[in-house]
Amino acid sequence: MPKRVDHEHRRQQIAAAVRRIAADRGLEGVSLNEVATEAGISKGFVQHYFASRDDMLRFAVTTLRSGLEERIATPPGAEPRVRDLLVALLPLDEPGRDAALVANAFVVRALKDPEIAGHFRTGHGLLRDAVAALLTAAKEAGALSPTVDPTAEAGLLLALVTGLADAVLLGYQTGEEAVALIDLHLSRIST
The missing domain is CATH 1.10.357.10 (Tetracycline Repressor, domain 2)
Known part of the structure; x- marks a missing residue:
């Protein structure tokens, strides 16, 4: 049986990583690579949920x-x-x-x-x-x-x-x- 993925949970996980990086290094420290590393997921996973850094930041601010x-x-x-x-x-x-x-x-x-x-x-x-x-x-x-x-x-x-x-x-x-x-x-x- 295929594994069910909670997409909103993944997006929240990525947003939390953005917030942690922003608290530590500001938004200039936020990149797709850094967020993937901070969230413990692959860059491809981040890109699956957010087409760009701007999209990721815009979502993160909503959290x-x-x-x-x-x-x-x-x-x-x-x-x-x-x-x-x-x-x-x-x-x-x-x-x-x-x-x-x-x-x-x-x-x-x-x-x-x-x-x-x-x-x-x-x-x-x-x-x-x-x-x-x-x-x-x-x-x-x-x-x-x-x-x-x-x-x-x-x-x-x-x-x-x-x-x-x-x-x-x-x-x-x-x-x-x-x-x-x-x-x-x-x-x-x-x-």
Whole structure:
């Protein structure tokens, strides 16, 4: 009987290899040969699933959202909080650092690739909407200043976290300092 191949699993395996290489060496280190070696499969296998390096990168960027969703997920039974979501976006541990390095590598690629840029715009919009919804709930509960515009504030908070994440990656802020700055900003808009 012929062996059944889970094609989606293979594509995910290749995307995981792309992410590992990107975290270690950036996208310039990603080639069909390197990905095949990292994934423990042949170059022909990679080419079977992806006609080109660009196709492989475009697929790999679609897999970033699931990792982000896992990082920012609220534990079962816990109340979702803006602070927890924002802190989860910082590279405070090895998986967070790797995720930030991979995302940054793809951001550079997105500047020249409209398809990848579209994935980032969509993901950012979903994240902004999630933060805005949490801020709206906090405002309705009386925990935020009545003058806070949840949508505008969500944009500001995500910009703050992006800058802080880069600062932590580059080593001119510690994770603790970045969290303290998030707390400072949140205290300014809280009642």
